[in-house]
Amino acid sequence: MRALITGISGQDGSYLAELLLTKGYDVHGVVRRASSFNTSRLDPIYQDPHQGGQRLFLHSGDLADAVGLVNLVAAIRPDEVYHLGAQSHVRVSFDQPEYTADITGMGTLRLLEAIRAAGVETRFYQASSSEMFGAAPPPQNELTPFHPRSPYACAKVFAFHLTVNYREAYGLFAANGIMMNHESPRRGEMFVTRKISRAVARIAAGLQDEVYLGNLDARRDWGYTPDYVDAMWRVLQHEEADDFVIATGESHSVREFCEVAFAHADLDWERHVRTDPSYDRPSEVHHLLGNAAKAKRVLGWTPTVRFEELVRIMVDADVEALEAEMSGRTARIER
Ligand code: NAP
Ligand code: F7E
Numbered sequence: 073m074r075a076l077i078t079g080i081s082g083q084d085g086s087y088l089a090e091l092l093l094t095k096g097y098d099v100h101g102v103v104r105r106a107s108s109f110n111t112s113r114l115d116p117i118y119q120d121p122h123q124g125g126q127r128l129f130l131h132s133g134d135l136a137d138a139v140g141l142v143n144l145v146a147a148i149r150p151d152e153v154y155h156l157g158a159q160s161h162v163r164v165s166f167d168q169p170e171y172t173a174d175i176t177g178m179g180t181l182r183l184l185e186a187i188r189a190a191g192v193e194t195r196f197y198q199a200s201s202s203e204m205f206g207a208a209p210p211p212q213n214e215l216t217p218f219h220p221r222s223p224y225a226c227a228k229v230f231a232f233h234l235t236v237n238y239r240e241a242y243g244l245f246a247a248n249g250i251m252m253n254h255e256s257p258r259r260g261e262m263f264v265t266r267k268i269s270r271a272v273a274r275i276a277a278g279l280q281d282e283v284y285l286g287n288l289d290a291r292r293d294w295g296y297t298p299d300y301v302d303a304m305w306r307v308l309q310h311e312e313a314d315d316f317v318i319a320t321g322e323s324h325s326v327r328e329f330c331e332v333a334f335a336h337a338d339l340d341w342e343r344h345v346r347t348d349p350s351y352d353r354p355s356e357v358h359h360l361l362g363n364a365a366k367a368k369r370v371l372g373w374t375p376t377v378r379f380e381e382l383v384r385i386m387v388d389a390d391v392e393a394l395e396a397e398m399s400g401r402t403a404r405i406e407r
Pocket of ligand 2: 160161162163200201202203251252253254262263264265267284285286287288290291292326351352353356357
C-alpha cells in the first residue's frame, strides 16, 4: 500500500507516518519549502535515500500550487491520501483570513481536483475539525449543525462539504474525520496545551516565572494524538466512505489543564499564570465536547489516554526535553 500525506511535518502527520510505516505502507509526504529545516518531527523515522530499502519519501510541494499537486498525485499514484496540511491555528486565522481560506479551504479543492485530473483511484481522508461546530451547544456529533466562529472554521466547513460533494458527484471514496482537539509532546508550541506544558517545564527549572494566557474558561475535549491518527487510518479502511466524530467524550477547561499541569511539577498554577486579552479571539468557541459513539460502533475506535494522563505525558516530555537541551544533549521526540 502507498499513502500520500499532506502536512506530514506537522503533529498529526508525523504520528500518522509512523503508524503507516509500522503497517507496511510506503509513505509519501508533502513538505513545503522553508528557509530552515521544518521536518524535525520526522527525525525518528527519517531514512537516508542513499542506503536502500527506503519506505518514507518526502516531496517538495505546497497546497497553493495546483499543478504541483497534480504532478505529485500522478507520479505517486497513492492508494490512500491523508489530507492534513492546513494553516491550522484558529487565532492566526483572524489575522490571516484570506491566506487561511486559500490553504485550508482552497487547498482541499486543489487536492481533490488533482486526484481527478491524475485519474488515480484512491481513498481520500479530510482532516475536518470540531471547530466547525463552533457555537453549537455540546455534546456535538455527526448530526450537529455547524456554526463556525473563525475564518479557520469557515474554511474547514468549506473543505468538509467539498469532501462530501466529491463523494456524491464523482463516486470518490472521500471521508471526513471530524476531530476534537488532540495533543501530544509534538503539539505546536502556540497551541494552549503545549504552551502550558512548556511553561511548566521552564518555570520548574527556574528559567521563567510567569506565563500569559487568554481565556481560561474555554472548555475542550482533549485527546491523545496517537489515538487520533489510528482513527484516521480506520476511517479509510471502512467499507464505505463516511463521516465520523472522533472524541474522548470528556471536556475540561484551560484552567483545569493549568491546575493539573502545574501540580504535576509541584507548582501552584495561580502563582504563575497571568492573563492577557491579546490572546482572546474576536469570537470564541466556548465548549467542545464530542460524542464518538458512531466511530466506536462502526470503526471499533476508542481513546486509550484520558485527560490527566495526557497532561502528565506532555509535562514529562517537556521537562525531559528541557533537561536534554540544558545539558547539551539532543531532545528525544519519539513519544
Ligand atoms: P499542524 O501541526 O499545524 O500541521 C499542519 C501541517 O500543514 C504542517 O505539516 C504544515 O507544514 C502543513 N502546511 C501548512 N501550510 C501548508 C501549505 N501551504 N502547503 C503544504 N503544507 C502546509 O496541525 P496538526 O495538529 O498536525 O493538524 C493536522 C490537520 O488536522 C490540520 O488540517 C488541522 O487543521 C486538522 N485538525 C487538527 C486538530 C488538532 O487538534 N490537532 C483537530 C481537528 C483538525 P509546516 O510544518 O511547514 O508548517
Ligand atoms: O486553543 C484558549 C483558546 O489554540 C484552545 C487546532 O488544532 O483544535 C485547535 O484549535 C482554547 C481556545 O486550540 C490561550 O481561546 C487560552 O478556546 O489550543 P488552541 P483550538 O483553537 O481549539 C481544533 C480542533 C483545530 O482544528 C485547530 O486546528 O484555549 N486559550 N489561552 C488559548 N489558546 C492559545 N492558543 N493560546 C493561549 O494563550
